[in-house]
Amino acid sequence: MYSSPGKRSGRTFMFIALAVTAATGCDDPGRGNPPLGGQTMGTQYQVQTACLPRPPDLAAAMTALLEGIEAQMSTYREDSLLSRLNRAPTGEWLDASTELLDVLEPAQTLSAMSDGAFDVTVGPLVNLWGFGPMDAPDSIPAPGDIAAARERVGYQHLELRRPAGVRKHRELYIDLSAIAKGYAVDRMAQLLLGEGCASFLVEIGGEIRVHGRKSGGAAWRIGVESPDPEALGDVLRVVQTDRIEGIAMATSGDYRNFLEFGGRRFSHTIDPRTGAPVVHRLASVTVLHSSTLWADGFATLLNVMGPTEGFDLAEREHLAALFVERTDTGFSQRATSEFARYVSPAINGY
Known part of the structure; x- marks a missing residue:
C-alpha cells in the first residue's frame, strides 16, 4: 500500500518534466522566480511560483x-x-497534535469508505514485505508471518479525539506514506496563499x-505518465488546469516500485484485507x-x-480518476466521467 524512501523512487508518477519545466511559467530566471527544491520524505520537492515579488524567506519557510x-x-x-x-x-491516550489528526481523520474516513482497503495501520505488513524502514526479506513471507502481522492491522482499533488525542486499542503500527505527502503539498500551498x-x-x-496561472497568463499544464516500461516518460493525458x-x-x-522474489514481481501496493501485494492487472490510478x-x-x-x-x-x-490496466497486448485506459471533464483526449497511441 505504501512505498519507502530510497526504494525505486516515489509512489506517485506523472510526467514531471512536463509538469515542472516545459509546462511551467516560472522557470525563467529573468523573471526573478527560479524554482525552489530539495529533499523531503525520502524524495524530492519542487516549488514554482509566478507571483512577483516572491515572498521573502520562502525557501527557509518551506524547509521549516x-x-x-x-x-x-x-x-x-x-x-x-x-x-x-x-x-x-x-489503551492509553497519547497527546498528539492537530496536524497529526488532520491526517488521521481523513485516513479513517477512507478506511471506512473502502471497508479497509485503505488502512494506515497496515504498517506491519508493509514492513514484513520489505517496503518499510526495515530491509527487504530474502524470500516471500511465510503464511504464518503474514497472519501474525495481520493481527496488528485494523483501523477500527484506532481512536481519535479532538483537539489532539490518539488511542490504540490493540498493538498497531501506523504508516502514513500513502497520504502524508499529499498533506505536505497542501500545507505548502496554504503557506504560499x-x-x-x-x-x-x-x-x-x-x-x-x-x-x-503561469507568468504571462498561460495555464499550468501537468501530465499523466504512461506506466509502460518501454515508454516511461510518454504522456497519456494532459490535465487542463x-x-x-x-x-x-x-x-x-506499481511500475516503478516493486520487489522480486524467485523471478516473480510483487507490487509495493499491499492489500490490508489479504496481507499481500495486490494481484490485479491495474498498473496505475x-x-x-x-x-x-x-x-x-x-489514488x-x-x-x-x-x-x-x-x-x-x-x-x-x-471522483475524477483515470485507471490504466495491463492487457494481453499492452495497456488500456478507463476514465470516470468526472475525470474526462479536465483532461485532453488520450494521446501517444493509448
Missing part, C-alpha cells in the same frame, strides 16, 4: 514546514511523534498541486481533486481495490 511534518509523521525517525505513537502502550502568492505549482515525489481554480493530482502505481491529501489517499485506495471494484467506487463518489 517540511521538517516539522517529518518530525511528526515519519516512520524513519525514531523520535518522530508517529514513531512514539507506534511504540506507545495500548497565506503569503499572498496565488500562482504556483508545488510537487513532492509526484504529488502535485497548482493554483492560478484552467478548467478549475486550484487542482491537485496524485497517482498510485490517477486522481484529480481540490486537495492533494484526498487525491493521494483516493491508493482505488489502486488497492482494483480496476472493477475501484472504478465502481470512483464513479459512485464522483
